[in-house]
Amino acid sequence: MIGRAVANEFAKMRRLRVVPVVVAMVAGVVALSCFAFTTPGFLDSVGDPSGQPWQWLLGSMSLAVPLTSPILLAVLASRQVDIEHQANGWLFSQTSGLPPGYVCRVKFVATGAVVVAATLAQSGLVFALGTLVGITVAFPAGQWLGYTASIVVVNLVLFALHLLLSARIGNQLVGLGVGVLGVFVALTSTGMPTWLARCFPPWGYYALAMPVDAREGGMVWLAPAHLSVLALGVAGGVLFMLITRLFDRQEA
Amino acid sequence: MVGHGGPVAEMITTHDLGKTYGGRAVVEGLDLRVPKGCVYGFLGPNGSGKSTTMKMLLSLVRPTTGEIRIMGRPMRRSTRRELLGHIGSLIESPPAYGHLTGRENMRLVQRLLELNDDQVVRAVHTVRLHDHLDKRVRDYSLGMKQRLGIAMALAREPRLLILDEPTNGLDPAGIDEIRRLLKQLADGGITVMVSSHLLDEIDRTATVLGILGNGRMLFQGTRDQLLARSTPDVLIDTPEPQRAAALTAQWHPTRVDGEAVRLSGLDHKGTAGVVSRLVRDGIDIYGVRRDAQSLEDVFMDLTGGRGL
Ligand SMILES: Nc1ncnc2c1ncn2[C@@H]1O[C@H](COP(=O)(O)OP(=O)(O)OP(=O)(O)O)[C@@H](O)[C@H]1O
Ligand SMILES: [Mg+2]
Numbered sequence: 001m002i003g004r005a006v007a008n009e010f011a012k013m014r015r016l017r018v019v020p021v022v023v024a025m026v027a028g029v030v031a032l033s034c035f036a037f038t039t040p041g042f043l044d045s046v047g048d049p050s051g052q053p054w055q056w057l058l059g060s061m062s063l064a065v066p067l068t069s070p071i072l073l074a075v076l077a078s079r080q081v082d083i084e085h086q087a088n089g090w091l092f093s094q095t096s097g098l099p100p101g102y103v104c105r106v107k108f109v110a111t112g113a114v115v116v117a118a119t120l121a122q123s124g125l126v127f128a129l130g131t132l133v134g135i136t137v138a139f140p141a142g143q144w145l146g147y148t149a150s151i152v153v154v155n156l157v158l159f160a161l162h163l164l165l166s167a168r169i170g171n172q173l174v175g176l177g178v179g180v181l182g183v184f185v186a187l188t189s190t191g192m193p194t195w196l197a198r199c200f201p202p203w204g205y206y207a208l209a210m211p212v213d214a215r216e217g218g219m220v221w222l223a224p225a226h227l228s229v230l231a232l233g234v235a236g237g238v239l240f241m242l243i244t245r246l247f248d249r250q251e252a
Numbered sequence: 253m254v255g256h257g258g259p260v261a262e263m264i265t266t267h268d269l270g271k272t273y274g275g276r277a278v279v280e281g282l283d284l285r286v287p288k289g290c291v292y293g294f295l296g297p298n299g300s301g302k303s304t305t306m307k308m309l310l311s312l313v314r315p316t317t318g319e320i321r322i323m324g325r326p327m328r329r330s331t332r333r334e335l336l337g338h339i340g341s342l343i344e345s346p347p348a349y350g351h352l353t354g355r356e357n358m359r360l361v362q363r364l365l366e367l368n369d370d371q372v373v374r375a376v377h378t379v380r381l382h383d384h385l386d387k388r389v390r391d392y393s394l395g396m397k398q399r400l401g402i403a404m405a406l407a408r409e410p411r412l413l414i415l416d417e418p419t420n421g422l423d424p425a426g427i428d429e430i431r432r433l434l435k436q437l438a439d440g441g442i443t444v445m446v447s448s449h450l451l452d453e454i455d456r457t458a459t460v461l462g463i464l465g466n467g468r469m470l471f472q473g474t475r476d477q478l479l480a481r482s483t484p485d486v487l488i489d490t491p492e493p494q495r496a497a498a499l500t501a502q503w504h505p506t507r508v509d510g511e512a513v514r515l516s517g518l519d520h521k522g523t524a525g526v527v528s529r530l531v532r533d534g535i536d537i538y539g540v541r542r543d544a545q546s547l548e549d550v551f552m553d554l555t556g557g558r559g560l
Binding site for chain 1: 363366
């Protein structure tokens with residue numbers, strides 16, 4: 001059942017402009033990360049470890065992600081859910097044996113896969129770009145992959161939140177408004193102390209995942225709060241299951 | 253009645269079905285009897301509880317009181333999955349994703365319910381939508397959307413079809429189209445329960461009528477039983493209506509109506525009695541006839557609070 005339902009979700013994505021939104025999500029991050037190249041001396045120091053080219057690139061990516069993801073994930077979730085509101089789809093699914101919460105979970109699986117793919121593409125393309133401009137300094141694989149894994153988790157939690165929000169509140173402007181506000185929170189969190197950023201889940205967690213920061217004299221490695229991000233993922237997953245179970249029990 | 257062990261003659265039966273929202277009874281004490289193979293016209297004014305009842309039948313809404321049996325089996329949350337496989341439905345507005353074509357919408361149904369191509373083709377042909385499958389549903393007319401919704405409900409080859417106001421908003425040609433479709437489906441052995449707030453829309457198609465008012469069943473039976481239930485007035489044409497009326501008023505409610513005397517609530521025997529009395533009293537009678545009364549009048553009587 002779940003396989004067929006997921007396949008149907010992918011079929012519903014046709015003409016929903018999912019591809020442009022995802023392209024914007026990936027291209028946005030890649031383009032913004034390119035700002036690292038405009039740092040004076042960046043392109044001259046691609047072979048010089050003291051120039052910290054990978055750190056600069058990762059640093060700009062970790063600002064580009066919170067700048068674009070909250071709003072684009074809100075758009076993505078809203079598109080998926082709004083079609084159900086428009087099409088009387090909840091009732092139809094229910095009479096075919098799929099209660100509303102189940103539909104939300106299926107949407108999370110289908111579109112969540114797209115979100116994961118887009119996030120991996122962001123990270124991969126920024127890496128490819130770095131190689132392309134000729135960075136020969138040793139690649140900080142651990143930090144890079146750790147950051148990528150963290151934003152996959154934060155993106156999924158945020159996406160799940162927006163799915164529920166759009167499903168619960170018919171007016172899709174609410175979800176989009178929260179998305180815009182999310183950009184603001186996510187960006188300001190990057191300047192907050194860790195304990196404060198932790199108070200704004202899930203947006204603040206983009207900041208907790210940041211592996212580098214610009215200090216006077218160059219980039220320094222931070223100790224990203226991977227455990228906090230993991231906790232966010234677990235808590236988000238449990239809440240999502242609980243809330244969608246409630247949706248299942250709801251009356252039409 | 254549901255027999256003990258024997259074949260079940262009813263597709264749907266409910267006993268004391270009721271739903272209360274926030275202390276207000278929206279449906280109350282409903283005993284539905286929907287015979288197999290009929291077109292059951294479920295009538296009632298706006299807000300009378302038709303949609304709520306249909307949602308309870310589909311187990312989309314939990315009844316506050318009473319129980320539902322479909323094909324003799326109890327319909328509950330625990331059994332609905334299996335029963336819903338035999339029920340096609342269309343509640344409130346036709347389902348269908350506007351950004352997809354008719355064909356793509358049908359494919360969603362097909363994949364979800366594991367139907368074969370034949371079933372889908374047959375459903376689409378039944379509603380005569382095969383020439384419009386490649387158009388986006390957003391560009392469909394309302395009638396085409398309704399028909400697509402019916403095709404989506406039909407594709408699973410249900411034994412019972414529950415349609416909530418499928419003629420709502422359609423023009424006369426569209427209504428006629430749906431009417432013919434329902435007749436055709438019933439001839440094919442499917443039990444159809446169809447709701448409407450306009451008697452006229454389903455009067456000629458429905459073989460059994462259930463009339464709902466304020467959440468209660470006002471009438472359930474055939475069209476003829478409904479007509480028989482309220483006796484139309486008897487009109488007696490006479491040159492002396494005043495004198496005749498003075499006489500008949502002693503036994504029956506009487507009104508002078510132009511050149512005639514109008515008597516209400518008279519059966520055949522009563523009519524014969526009145527006529528012979530008038531003749532005995534030397535009043536000339538030019539004609540005796542029943543006032544023409546449409547089903548619509550009866551319906552308005554029942555639901556408008558005039559009759560009940
Ligand atoms: N979820 C709900 N919560 C509270 N009241 C409800 C709910 N659903 C329906 N009602 C009320 O129940 C009554 C019956 O509604 P219902 O939709 O069943 O009527 P209907 O006969 O289908 O009307 P219509 O012809 O307008 O479709 C209405 O007064 C409506 O306001
Ligand atoms: Mg209704």
